[in-house]
Amino acid sequence: MGELREPLRELIECGLPQALEVMGERWSFMILRASFNGLKHFEEFLSELGIARNILSNRLAKLVEHGILKREPCADDRRKIEYRLTEKGLDLLPAMLALRQWGQKYGSETVVEDPVLVDERDRLPIGPVSILAHDGRILGPQDLWLTRPANLGRRADGTIATPGESQGVSLGRGDVVDLAEAKAAAAR
Amino acid sequence: MGELREPLRELIECGLPQALEVMGERWSFMILRASFNGLKHFEEFLSELGIARNILSNRLAKLVEHGILKREPCADDRRKIEYRLTEKGLDLLPAMLALRQWGQKYGSETVVEDPVLVDERDRLPIGPVSILAHDGRILGPQDLWLTRPANLGRRADGTIATPGESQGVSLGRGDVVDLAEAKAAAAR
DNA sequence: TAACTAGGTTGCGAGTTGCAACTGAAAACT
């Protein structure tokens, strides 16, 4: 594995900071979850989340500004405003579920009585949010490798994969990382 | 679909708040990513992330306290301390990747030259972080349904699935949510 | 011994957060 160390460019350009700009704020994920749960109105969020009015107002405005929620006046009651998830907001579902599954796996209290997310086809609980290979295999840290776009492998049809497609994700730093080693180290 | 509305119990018990307690802090995810990138020492994080010393100190301590990183004095130089990911920390990889993929998908600048996460088997870029059904099918928002544990389906062998296993995830609120409807609404 | 390095801690100003009270418009009651 060649030494691969780039001139340490700013890490601002890797997707994560952009995501955190909105979702890193203290209440954003809780509001997002409430939206996934079907809440739409200001006062609903307010009483459900126990957040301060001004913060909620501010957060909702930011989420709307970033295109995660959209703000529509209600037809039947013109005081009311509906905050609904956009496509962009719905796309945060994997991230939210991954976080929640992690929190649940390591959290102290497990409340089994709460409703459960199921596959509507067979009503069985969903599995863990997973990192998939291009062919659908589930990948763990030990299966991942960080490399330069130039060193990408070739697909069966001989075409070179481009990082942009299929959500190829940059880790943003010019270092080859052996996640398997990291995993081994974690095991002590 | 029966009306399903619980007495609005506190939402603190759903995994997400527990996750956010640590990872909701402003720099936690950036530090985590740096860890995945192989950074181990205080001064490395400091210069790489551009974070303030005191905040970094505080965040690292919290991450250690929550068992995401572990703090080990370096063998060869007893001034140095290594911060390494634990198993619990490694388990945050799907959440971090999901966030990053989202940020990259909707972010303005796409830097193609950055290194890319690949499947080490064939060196092809990884796919999107996905929500899987128990049988491995990839699920979208439209395939998900929120239900009570009592109404779970049965597996092929006739056993009733338990929410605890296979990362069944509670949304924490006693409301049945039709995510397909939400998706349709998002489309405008 | 002096200088340097790694990892913190402390003090200070600026920015955020939470709480409570107030506003202003639309709906509901009387």
Added chain:
DNA sequence: AGTTTTCAGTTGCAACTCGCAACCTAGTTA
């Protein structure tokens, strides 16, 4: 019509957190 209630905000103020710079301490190097 006139009062009250509801909805979604805004404003003022206290408490907390952040970022910056300076300082501190133990271990290493010259």
